[in-house]
Amino acid sequence: MATEPLLSQLTDALRCLPGVGPKSAQRMALYLLERNREGGMQLSSVLAEAMQRIGRCRQCRDLTELEVCAICANPRRDSSLLCVVESPVDVLAIEQATAYQGLYFVLLGRLSPLDGIGPAELGLDQLAERLAKNPPAELIIATNPTVEGEATSYYLQRMAKAHTIRITRIAHGVPLGGELEYTDHSTLAHAFGSRLLID
Amino acid sequence: MATEPLLSQLTDALRCLPGVGPKSAQRMALYLLERNREGGMQLSSVLAEAMQRIGRCRQCRDLTELEVCAICANPRRDSSLLCVVESPVDVLAIEQATAYQGLYFVLLGRLSPLDGIGPAELGLDQLAERLAKNPPAELIIATNPTVEGEATSYYLQRMAKAHTIRITRIAHGVPLGGELEYTDHSTLAHAFGSRLLID
Numbered sequence: 128m129a130t131e132p133l134l135s136q137l138t139d140a141l142r143c144l145p146g147v148g149p150k151s152a153q154r155m156a157l158y159l160l161e162r163n164r165e166g167g168m169q170l171s172s173v174l175a176e177a178m179q180r181i182g183r184c185r186q187c188r189d190l191t192e193l194e195v196c197a198i199c200a201n202p203r204r205d206s207s208l209l210c211v212v213e214s215p216v217d218v219l220a221i222e223q224a225t226a227y228q229g230l231y232f233v234l235l236g237r238l239s240p241l242d243g244i245g246p247a248e249l250g251l252d253q254l255a256e257r258l259a260k261n262p263p264a265e266l267i268i269a270t271n272p273t274v275e276g277e278a279t280s281y282y283l284q285r286m287a288k289a290h291t292i293r294i295t296r297i298a299h300g301v302p303l304g305g306e307l308e309y310t311d312h313s314t315l316a317h318a319f320g321s322r323l324l325i326d
Numbered sequence: 327m328a329t330e331p332l333l334s335q336l337t338d339a340l341r342c343l344p345g346v347g348p349k350s351a352q353r354m355a356l357y358l359l360e361r362n363r364e365g366g367m368q369l370s371s372v373l374a375e376a377m378q379r380i381g382r383c384r385q386c387r388d389l390t391e392l393e394v395c396a397i398c399a400n401p402r403r404d405s406s407l408l409c410v411v412e413s414p415v416d417v418l419a420i421e422q423a424t425a426y427q428g429l430y431f432v433l434l435g436r437l438s439p440l441d442g443i444g445p446a447e448l449g450l451d452q453l454a455e456r457l458a459k460n461p462p463a464e465l466i467i468a469t470n471p472t473v474e475g476e477a478t479s480y481y482l483q484r485m486a487k488a489h490t491i492r493i494t495r496i497a498h499g500v501p502l503g504g505e506l507e508y509t510d511h512s513t514l515a516h517a518f519g520s521r522l523l524i525d
Contacts, residue, residue: 137373140365140368140372141369143362143368144357144358144369145353145357146350149381154415155343157389157414158344158413159376159377159381160377163342164377166339167373168373168374168377168378170370171369171373172338173376174358174370175367176332177335177336177358177359178359178370179332179367181332189331191332192331215333215356215360216353216356219352235360322367
């Protein structure tokens with residue numbers, strides 16, 4: 128056989144999706160071919176368009192096919208609040224879970240000098256410029272509570288301190304519905320250390 | 327917003343894949359956009375080609391982009407053996423697990439009168455013609471051991487009896503590595519009933 132059968136090519140191509148192994152890829156390929164060719168064609172065209180047209184928002188670096196994303200361009204969002212997150216998923220998570228109406232800045236990564244990711248790769252110069260030109264009233268730091276996320280958070284704090292901005296960090300502690308007994312030690316220690324006055 | 331953002335369109339389109347819910351679709355879309363645009367483009371083009379070009383083998387009804395599939399067209403396969411299976415996955419499973427070197431006939435379904443699937447939908451007229459014109463020495467029935475699969479198997483037996491063909495059915499029983507204790511009752515009863523003389 129000169130070239131691989133198209134069915135195996137399709138199975139191989141589907142394996143580029145995260146979490147899809149040989150068995151799932153086979154099942155997906157056969158499902159599309161036997162039951163949903165229209166869906167497959169639709170997926171193919173949206174996929175090509177998305178891969179070619181989606182870039183980053185000029186203002187917040189979020190993924191969008193527009194020059195300025197829908198959130199940044201929305202005049203009803205509160206531009207006095209700016210929330211810094213690591214990735215586009217975080218924007219989606221905050222939008223779905225909270226009533227936050229401010230703007231975002233997406234780092235698309237976190238400080239990790241060993242991997243060659245420094246301030247420039249995260250667009251921090253762009254953020255610094257924005258803080259200088261058009262400072263928000265509050266900068267909400269919502270990087271993940273990992274070592275790199277904390278380092279990034281610290282860097283952001285230092286950066287924002289030069290301006291008269293209220294700097295906040297989202298709370299970390301025992302998750303709602305969680306039990307102290309099953310909470311890992313570092314989370315519990317952190318929750319204890321960050322206890323709040325309630326009366 | 328007039329139209330949906332391209333990112334949500336992509337997430338929606340990915341949900342046409344079996345086993346992919348909203349969370350996985352989001353993860354896949356962001357992964358492709360952030361890390362593997364080339365893979366996404368490749369998937370898009372293979373997908374379109376496969377959806378448009380893959381049809382059924384004229385001889386065995388398996389999925390292929392050729393007129394006659396690679397197995398049917400291979401002169402080194404033993405044309406005296408014909409194995410009837412329900413779906414293209416079964417062909418792949420048998421090819422991967424066994425040393426079978428005969429040919430296949432793919433029903434693409436099973437007899438299910440309540441769902442409007444009768445002999446015509448399964449290409450049984452085509453199979454009957456093949457048995458009459460060019461009968462194999464052995465017809466191996468490998469439909470699944472479900473109610474519909476058994477009914478289909480019975481129908482195939484009746485059909486093949488008109489010709490002098492050896493008709494066999496793959497064995498059903500306790501799976502290798504399985505334990506009698508944990509084998510379901512109907513499988514164990516079947517295994518008991520189909521016991522073989524070993525000496």
